[in-house]
Amino acid sequence: MSSSPDKLVYMANQIGKFFQSQGHDRAVQGISEHIWKFWDPRMRKQIFAHLDAGGSGLDANVRDALEKLRLQA
């Protein structure tokens, strides 16, 4: 966890794992809401940039949640 995108990817996936057991739709809702509520804009910006760059390492639900969140933003 040296560089920032790695750390944010790790954090986002950690959130994703909590919601995993609630099924895809509720998980995507839960993850996007959590990131929207608790992440500062510069963190969101960085993770969106990472998503644009291919989003490597992001779990599937997390990726969907970030796509959803970006549409809202």
Next chain:
Amino acid sequence: MSLIHEIDFGTPKSKSETMVTLTIDGNQITVPEGTSIMRAAMEAGTQIPKLCATDMVDAFGSCRLCLVEIEGRAGTPASCTTPVMNGLVVHTQSERLKQLRKGVMELYISDHPLDCLTCAANGDCELQDMAGAIGLRDVRYGYEGENHVFAKSHGCDNDAWMPKDESNPYFTYDPSKCIVCSRCVRACEEVQGTFALTISGRGFDSRVSPGMNESFLGSECVSCGACVQACPTATLTEKSVIEIGQPEHSVVTTCAYCGVGCAFKAEMRGEEVVRMVPYKDGKANRGHSCVKGRFAWGYTTHKERILKPMIRERIEDPWQEVSWDEAFNFAAAKFKGIQQKYGRDAVGGITSSRCTNEETYLVQKLIRGGFGNNNVDTCARVCHSPTGYGLSQTFGTSAGTQDFDSVEDTDVVMIIGANPASAHPVFASRLKKRLRQGARLIVVDPRRTEMVESPHVKALHLPLMPGTNVAVITALAHVIVTEGLVNESFVRERCDWSEFQDWATFVADPKNSPEATAIVTGVDPKLLREAARTYATGGNGAIYYGLGVTEHSQGSTTVIAIANLAMATGNIGRPGVGVNPLRGQNNVQGSCDMGSFPHELPGYRHISGDAVREQFEAMWNVKLNKEPGLRIPNMFDAAIEGTFMGLYAQGEDILQSDPNTKHVVAALSAMECVIVHDLFLNETANYAHVFLPGSTFLEKDGTFTNAERRIQRVRKVMTPLNGLADWEVTIRLGKAMGFEMNYSHPSEIMDEIAALTPTFAGVSYARLDELGSVQWPCNEKAPEGTPVMHIGGFVRGKGKFIITEYIATDERTGPRYPLLLTTGRILSQYNVGAQTRRTDNVVWHSEDRLEIHPHDAEQRGVRDGDWVRLASRAGETTLRAEITDRVAPGVVYTTFHHPDTQANVITTDFSDWATNCPEYKVTAVQISPSNGPSDWQKAYDEQARQSRRIAPVVEAAE
């Protein structure tokens, strides 16, 4: 001002609701059944002479001074041990009683020194008072006979005489003044629950004895002070009273140590504290205290306290003492410069969980309103932020559900990841009292803590592997669901039924059974099943938990799992049950309530809510940013990345207390301006550019909110040595930055908080003075506050069950780091130790030690007391080993009170998924023998030494 005199009713209050009427000295009085005649008389205003009775402990009936006559009964019964009955006619004074009492008193005085004028208890001695009350004029026996008073008698050594025991740093035991009333012994048993004292010998040979005739310091005594408080003579006396004399006035205030929030009388002589005495009307502590609050206040006047503001351009420079204005202008110019250069969001601050609600509120107001961003966080981030998240998700409020009195109605207590005997000692004493009455105890902790085994307490202990809380609690739920122990009517009425069903299906899965999870948790499935049955069916079940729950990568999940457990068993919404986080710092609850988190305004309302934000904007006359700000760990990352360059830290030593010290050092070093506002040059100050001297809890007015949501007054008893209270410092810093905050007293700040926060609407200093304290919510619906929450229904509506899947932390053991390190606190020290290390409490704990199991020690060739190297993937340090089977094989443990140990060099960047609360409680480590401090420790010491230099003041030339 005068001394606050608390009435001693002689015996404890009866809880009975049946009332009894009797006549005492011609007056009719009605009292609850079970009340003693002594107490009934006192309630009617008649003080019956007494020596061995005091209302903190049960009646004993040994001194024979409180005799009374009862019409129709033979003899002269002791009023302390005789309960009231309907129709009794009692006389407290008669010729016969007068003669009897004089006889008793004469015997007492015949074996007591008559040095009253030079005695430390002069003016505060119950023996003297009673001699006066019963009119003793003569002692016919003389002082020549056998006695305990004189070192020599008839030219020979007097074997019955014992010298003073001055081993305890805070109080003296002078056996020559002892009247063997046993009040100290009973206070140690009944109030504190330590059983360190006893009476050795019989008859005339009876003596108070710590342990087996040990010194106080050498015995099991935990120095809580209950015995000193109970002593009616100068036998047990605070050394401060011996040195200074009797106090002349007192002020009720609140302890600034842990989250129990004990109320104390600060007993003063002028502006000098003579002693701190626990206040019986304090609703959190009910007249009890621990060694920290009672005695460890010497740091407030310690010579290392910094009293003048200081600045420097670079952290390599020595500090320059400057005026307050110079310091504020310097800091303001730096912060404005950073914002111009890097943007508005490049600065932020940390509010203090040690400061008052009012001060915390002002710091977040300064950041949101003055800095124009939401980069505000508090040390709750690193302790109980998962509590806030978990309980608000499930119940709808970010706080514990009960008051501490609730423990008196509890039948089964489950303690998870907490060691109240060390960290919340006054609550532990109240809990142990209930356990001695028969309540049962379950302890879920990797370590065999002091709570697991203590006199008359034996817990069902589930010694889990660190990091497996969720698996254990879900397994408890599995047993409750699969064995049909769910309180279905409660769940149907109060909770969302379909969410419950999803959850029940999940926990019932065989993979969550105690047997299936034992392989990861290490907990015997039989014990786990027994614990689940006990909690679910043993009557009122209450869960108390601490940082062993929250400081994990699944901290929030564990809090949710605990809430699920309480809901499933119906243990919510009445006295004796509930989910109770034991909060670490005095005002960590308050700092959370006051909007210290970057995403929410005071009262836990999200910053994005337009309606709420507009209220604040109108009151503060400023436009607020609607985006959440950075949390502490995010601030560090942003600093290293170059987008966060200025930090104002009030009363929080982030360098010592946050995990992965090297990472924190890198972050602080990257910042262009760090403002530290504290009492001492703490570790963070080594990397600071501005030092603003702080004030202690004795030097300011305000309020603290304890773990039970109880808001209590902090009252100023002396002028701030540094000149300004902390709230004044924040106001002046804001002013220098062009942000005006105008208050002439903290009560005005509280009025603003009440106006903006619905749960505080009814709180004011007038209300607090009137009621003593209130527990929020305090508003129109609950004008006297809310001792127990969620009565009749949850704050959020229906209680919410959430699935809690166990996900192992990524901090794993392996060949290089085969052991798991977990951390905790010790009774005599407090957190980073900035306060307690500057008191005599160091006699109990002068260094952090590493607890290691004999098996692991032997494998590594480590002997007790050896220096060992403790290394993790993050860093390494050295400390001395203590070999003990309190920890299981594979687990090691240390405290984190001393900066030279630097336990956080070892801890890692892993954190709670929801709140980024660091995973302090699980670190994979390796232990090896060592010769002394690591290179890192040496380099750190050198940097700290250089950084703490203060330039000599140069007289200005003419």
